[in-house]
Amino acid sequence: MYTFLHRSKIALLATLLLTGFASCQSYNQTDKTDIAAAKQPETPAVDSVRLAARRPAPEFYILTPDIYKNRVYVCDDIYSDVFHVKYDCEVLAKCDATKRNVTLVTAIRDFGRYNCEVCSPELAHVFDEEKVR
Numbered sequence: 001m002y003t004f005l006h007r008s009k010i011a012l013l014a015t016l017l018l019t020g021f022a023s024c025q026s027y028n029q030t031d032k033t034d035i036a037a038a039k040q041p042e043t044p045a046v047d048s049v050r051l052a053a054r055r056p057a058p059e060f061y062i063l064t065p066d067i068y069k070n071r072v073y074v075c076d077d078i079y080s081d082v083f084h085v086k087y088d089c090e091v092l093a094k095c096d097a098t099k100r101n102v103t104l105v106t107a108i109r110d111f112g113r114y115n116c117e118v119c120s121p122e123l124a125h126v127f128d129e130e131k132v133r
């Protein structure tokens, strides 16, 4: 998209590409913030460090018929990227937003969640593209 620039502006081009890349990254993050914030208009100041730690929604998952309707818990804030099998999970206990009880498929597809390493490590296979099934 910068091919129209003259050779003399190569340094500028490099700078533009770098800053362009950086702003693309932050744009994507902002995008998600807006969507999540729309669900929770009362959300206080955004903690950008916690937000940056949030993983993007899973691109790959396989849910077998015997588990996809299993019910799990999600903390419905803009920072969480996991679902919980146990309601008394120590990670879920730190949730100060609404806790929702949803199906596993909803947690992954609609909330973009991964399995919680504390209470549901046995569900990591759902996101394992390499696993032989």
Ligand SMILES: [Zn+2]
Pocket: 083, 084, 085, 086, 089, 090, 091, 092, 116, 117, 118, 119, 120
């Ligand atoms: Zn958990």
